[in-house]
Amino acid sequence: MRGDLGTEIEALVTWLAAESEGATIAPEQTHPAEREMYALGEEIFFYRAGPHDFSCATCHEQSEMRIRLQSLPDLTSHTGAADAWGSWPAYRISQGLVRTMGWRMRDCFRQQRWPELQMGSDDQHCAANVHGSECRRRA
Numbered sequence: 001m002r003g004d005l006g007t008e009i010e011a012l013v014t015w016l017a018a019e020s021e022g023a024t025i026a027p028e029q030t031h032p033a034e035r036e037m038y039a040l041g042e043e044i045f046f047y048r049a050g051p052h053d054f055s056c057a058t059c060h061e062q063s064e065m066r067i068r069l070q071s072l073p074d075l076t077s078h079t080g081a082a083d084a085w086g087s088w089p090a091y092r093i094s095q096g097l098v099r100t101m102g103w104r105m106r107d108c109f110r111q112q113r114w115p116e117l118q119m120g121s122d123d124q125h126c127a128a129n130v131h132g133s134e135c136r137r138r139a
């Protein structure tokens, strides 16, 4: 969250992103475990819960929407998903640190008043896997 210090994960992800500059983002969906993760991610994406009855899709399945000045990417579209994946990790001026896409998603969980997303959990990997697969599927 805001004010959290960076960890070795940000450093590792930044190094990996730099090393794979220009590579196509195309997570495999061949192994049953990968398909299982995708299915769980899809379920999380459309699952409505919490005091606002929000799902990820509430904020992320339409184009041209925004909350105040922040535009909301349509993560069900190839372009939205690809832009999201391709733009992390990112240096956040407000944080004074490089942050990961998982870090951004954790704030999404907070905004929809869900329990705190545990970094490195299956939930986080599944949600990310759905967006990655969206990049591949509609490419």
Ligand code: HEC
Residues within 6 Å of the ligand: 044, 045, 054, 055, 056, 057, 058, 059, 060, 067, 070, 071, 072, 073, 075, 083, 084, 085, 087, 101, 104, 105, 108, 109, 111, 112, 127, 131
């Ligand atoms: C209350 C609205 C809201 C909900 C619900 C929400 N998000 Fe977000 N999400 C945002 C906002 C705001 C941003 C930041 C957009 C920006 O930086 O321009 C964002 C950004 C993201 C990004 C980064 C996109 C990019 O282009 O950098 C991802 C990935 C993401 N959300 C995934 C999710 C997932 C997965 C869920 C469900 C667990 C979810 N969001 C639920 C509001 C929401």
